[in-house]
Amino acid sequence: MKLLFERSKTDRAMNLIPPCEVECVSFDDSLLRKEPLRLPEISETDLSRHYKELAKQTHGVNDGFYPLGSCTMKYNPKIDEEIASLSGFTGIHPLQPEESVQGALEVLYETKQLLDEITGMDDMTFQPAAGAHGEYTGLLLIRKYHQSRNDTERVNIIVPDSAHGTNPASAVMAGFKVINVPSNPQGGVDLDELRKAVGPDTAGLMLTNPNTLGLFDPNILEITKIIHEAGGLCYYDGANLNAIMGRVRPGDMGFDCVHLNLHKTFGTPHGGGGPGSGPVGCKAFLKDFLPSPIVMKKEDGTYFFKTPEKTMGQVRSFYGNFLVVVKALTYIKSLGREGIIEASSNAVLNANYLMNRLKEYYDLPYDEICMHEFVLSLEKLKHETGVSAMDIAKGSLDYGIHPPTMYFPLIVHEALMFEPTETESRETLDEAAEIFIKLRKMADEDPEYLHQAPHNCMIGRPDEVTAARKPVLRYSFENE
Amino acid sequence: MLNYPTELKYTKTHEWVKEEDGIFTIGLSDYAQDALGDIVFVNLPEVDDEVTAGETFSDVESVKAVSDVYSPVTGKVVEINEELLDNPAAINEDCYNAWLIKVADVTDTEELLDAEAYEQVCKEEE
Numbered sequence: 155m156k157l158l159f160e161r162s163k164t165d166r167a168m169n170l171i172p173p174c175e176v177e178c179v180s181f182d183d184s185l186l187r188k189e190p191l192r193l194p195e196i197s198e199t200d201l202s203r204h205y206k207e208l209a210k211q212t213h214g215v216n217d218g219f220y221p222l223g224s225c226t227m228k229y230n231p232k233i234d235e236e237i238a239s240l241s242g243f244t245g246i247h248p249l250q251p252e253e254s255v256q257g258a259l260e261v262l263y264e265t266k267q268l269l270d271e272i273t274g275m276d277d278m279t280f281q282p283a284a285g286a287h288g289e290y291t292g293l294l295l296i297r298k299y300h301q302s303r304n305d306t307e308r309v310n311i312i313v314p315d316s317a318h319g320t321n322p323a324s325a326v327m328a329g330f331k332v333i334n335v336p337s338n339p340q341g342g343v344d345l346d347e348l349r350k351a352v353g354p355d356t357a358g359l360m361l362t363n364p365n366t367l368g369l370f371d372p373n374i375l376e377i378t379k380i381i382h383e384a385g386g387l388c389y390y391d392g393a394n395l396n397a398i399m400g401r402v403r404p405g406d407m408g409f410d411c412v413h414l415n416l417h418k419t420f421g422t423p424h425g426g427g428g429p430g431s432g433p434v435g436c437k438a439f440l441k442d443f444l445p446s447p448i449v450m451k452k453e454d455g456t457y458f459f460k461t462p463e464k465t466m467g468q469v470r471s472f473y474g475n476f477l478v479v480v481k482a483l484t485y486i487k488s489l490g491r492e493g494i495i496e497a498s499s500n501a502v503l504n505a506n507y508l509m510n511r512l513k514e515y516y517d518l519p520y521d522e523i524c525m526h527e528f529v530l531s532l533e534k535l536k537h538e539t540g541v542s543a544m545d546i547a548k549g550s551l552d553y554g555i556h557p558p559t560m561y562f563p564l565i566v567h568e569a570l571m572f573e574p575t576e577t578e579s580r581e582t583l584d585e586a587a588e589i590f591i592k593l594r595k596m597a598d599e600d601p602e603y604l605h606q607a608p609h610n611c612m613i614g615r616p617d618e619v620t621a622a623r624k625p626v627l628r629y630s631f632e633n634e
Numbered sequence: 635m636l637n638y639p640t641e642l643k644y645t646k647t648h649e650w651v652k653e654e655d656g657i658f659t660i661g662l663s664d665y666a667q668d669a670l671g672d673i674v675f676v677n678l679p680e681v682d683d684e685v686t687a688g689e690t691f692s693d694v695e696s697v698k699a700v701s702d703v704y705s706p707v708t709g710k711v712v713e714i715n716e717e718l719l720d721n722p723a724a725i726n727e728d729c730y731n732a733w734l735i736k737v738a739d740v741t742d743t744e745e746l747l748d749a750e751a752y753e754q755v756c757k758e759e760e
Contacts, residue, residue: 319700533760544698561698567669618697622674623723 274405
């Protein structure tokens with residue numbers, strides 16, 4: 155399809171931008187551009203068709219099944235958008251006086267209370283803009299804590315080998331050294347290796363539970379105890395909270411701080427539909443280090459912003475992605491106390507259902523009851539037929555399914571990681587299972603067809619290698 | 635068929651090492667490049683950086699994943715293969731000529747395997 159610049163015709167005007175309502179100010183010539191901006195000139199009709207055409211090329215959860223593991227691509231209820239579109243939320247400015255935005259402060263306060271209850275934490279910041287930003291903020295809390303005790307020897311963050319790739323990356327960004335601990339044969343943390351890894355240099359542990367194999371680590375209390383006895387703190391990566399929301403609390407597992415992905419667990423848009431939101435919660439002994447500001451409630455029922463006593467400062471401007479918090483609050487209150495538990499239960503049920511339908515056809519390296527996601531290994535299939543995880547993933551596109559996560563976690567070779575989420579019906583799961591079973595049979599019968607897949611999509615198989623090695627990052631104008 | 639030249643030594647983490655007059659040349663094994671698939675980016679240390687046996691000194695990115703590369707030796711980097719920065723595909727094309735770094739003043743080494751023992755390690759991983 156043509157790009158906007160290719161559709162552009164000189165002087166083809168359009169009036170999407172309203173006339174300026176405030177007095178125009180002229181600048182000194184030295185501050186002005188020498189050449190006009192190169193903007194496409196296009197009619198509103200053509201612009202509208204252009205974006206509609208782009209929309210047709212996407213795949214979202216509104217288009218079909220989207221089992222992208224560890225991403226929790228659940229359906230985002232429309233009521234979330236409706237509430238977040240209220241003019242009282244969209245028309246406010248972050249610099250307005252507190253007394254004129256009490257409703258917005260109440261949203262932040264109430265969401266904090268609810269999420270603290272769900273996670274077993276005592277306080278929370280909404281500043282981090284997404285998950286990895288939350289991880290980074292959580293690690294700064296751990297750093298601040300040790301610094302406040304003049305405990306400067308603690309430089310190591312322990313990360314299991316099944317961790318999300320962001321964990322070690324965030325730890326390095328926050329100035330720590332990463333110590334990897336291997337998994338045991340059941341897919342959990344190897345306790346003996348963990349005991350060997352801890353010491354007076356241990357700053358903390360980063361862990362997601364259930365882990366990226368979709369397995370709940372039964373030794374979790376022992377794990378957090380080992381870290382605490384060594385003087386470290388425990389950080390919970392909330393990416394997989396959808397498996398346990400309302401049932402088990404990270405705070406009760408021994409974690410000291412957590413991040414949540416509102417755009418995963420709490421039904422707010424994800425990916426291109428973002429922005430995200432990665433609030434960080436902590437136990438009371440860490441709350442004075444939280445980023446500023448934090449919303450508090452006075453005895454008279456009014457709300458105000460407070461700077462925590464030993465704050466790390468700000469990790470983002472103002473109060474984070476506020477409208478995302480509005481959507482998450484709408485989601486939580488729509489589901490209610492029972493609905494939250496039902497959502498996570500169904501997420502686990504759906505994953506186990508799909509896993510059991512597929513495990514006769516594909517290898518399941520960790521054959522246990524899973525939580526919200528599970529991981530298949532196509533290593534043997536690749537050996538026998540030449541068909542890889544990539545080929546099966548591309549093949550699923552032809553059937554209107556967004557592929558599962560591929561080649562992750564790294565401890566499973568030729569991995570496909572499925573997370574169906576609670577929002578899919580049994581019929582959708584059955585259809586998806588039939589499609590993946592069909593693809594498995596195709597691997598025996600016509601591997602070449604799968605090497606070339608997808609066949610029915612807008613584009614075939616893009617040359618990812620050239621795209622990564624020689625990316626075209628901007629439009630080249632004719633006269634350049 | 636993957637190839638493991640007998641004149642080289644290998645690590646369990648899939649690097650190869652060649653020693654000549656106290657200079658240790660380090661690269662990625664055939665098994666590593668095959669498992670990674672098409673490599674699109676290589677991150678190398680700088681000359682004069684210290685590397686430590688068993689610790690990462692580089693990372694390579696393929697279409698599939700980013701992987702750490704572990705140093706088989708402790709010492710000082712005396713040369714890096716700058717050509718790889720522009721042409722990471724060279725590792726896929728000929729991994730035993732596309733070396734990553736050369737290290738001198740070596741004071742310690744990881745457990746190094748001969749080709750036969752290393753091939754066994756690769757078989758077990760499969």
